[in-house]
Amino acid sequence: MLYQAIPPHYARIRDQLAADIAQGRFLAGQKLPPERDLAERFDCTRVTLRQALQQLETEGLIYRENRRGWYLSPPRIDYDPTRLVSFMDYVRRQGREPLTELLSAERRRAGAWLAARMGLPSPDEPVFRLHRRRLIDGRPVLVEINTLLASWCPDLLDARLDRSLTTVLRERFGKVQTRCTLNLRLGTVNDDQAELLQLASGASNLVLERLNYAEDGLLVEFDQEFWRPDAVSVAVQADFPSRPL
Incomplete structure (x- = not known):
């Protein structure tokens, strides 16, 4: 039986x-x-x-x-982090309402850790650090830290930074990023991120780190994204070579 x-x-x-x-x-x-x-x-x-x-x-x-x-849960947002499309644009294209909140923006020295991460010649290299929160349909889904070379866009802090940074760089400063390298991993939120994302401290999150390069190959930005894991679906499009490597 x-x-x-x-x-x-x-x-x-x-x-x-x-x-x-x-x-x-x-x-x-x-x-x-x-x-x-x-x-x-x-x-x-x-x-x-x-x-x-x-x-x-x-x-x-x-x-x-x-x-x-x-x-x-509302439907997850589809996100391809390799495409040069702003958060505001790809969220709107999916019929949702995006919002960016600027939490802080400052000019500071890079420090030893960031200098090593970005290959800067000195930890005293000046950078701009932007701390922002992103919302979809009024729900916090992402905390982002953008660190950019101050010498690449020296007047950045004079611009409105509660909108698409991609658009600001292109339209106001004529700056375009042409390629990136990505690192994607699971992590846990710290106390500040938990408060901003309305999560319990130590809850899991999706961490994306991206190094962005300008047209001349200069590494100009280190972008850190901390996502609510239930808010996003990452899908990357890749073109295969015509013959195997």
Whole structure:
């Protein structure tokens, strides 16, 4: 006789909530009932319920805002970080509403770590550091730090920096970046990032680091992006050579 294993209670709760979502019981961005009410509905402890909710969060179906509760995830934004398209443009092209908040902008010395990362001749090399937060449909999804060579765009801090940096560099300064190298990894948010992204401290995030080069091959920018992992889907287009290398 074959016996079918009974799935654990949290898995059954996960399946029922996933079915509710699929059937349109909750709308994108809508807040789910409080954990207390859900625990009563499924006759379980809060610990068991949170196992189910965390599973759904891992799958990108729901997300948690720190101290506010659980929400149904809106569709992820599609993002190709190798393409020279601004955040504002590619979000709008997908029918969503982008917003950029400038948190700080300053001129400073690069420091030893950044000088080594960008191959600068001295840690005293002046750079501009921009700290910005990006939102989609009013929801914080990305914290970004852009560090640019001050000698490449010396009047950058005179420009409006709560909009597309790509557009500012091109239209105001005639500067264009032509290629980049990327590093993509999973990380965890620090306390400041958690507050800005409405996550719990130590929650997972998607970290993208990009070195951007100007037309003459000069390395001009180090870009760090810290994404909510449930907000983005990274898809890179690549052209293969006509014959194998």
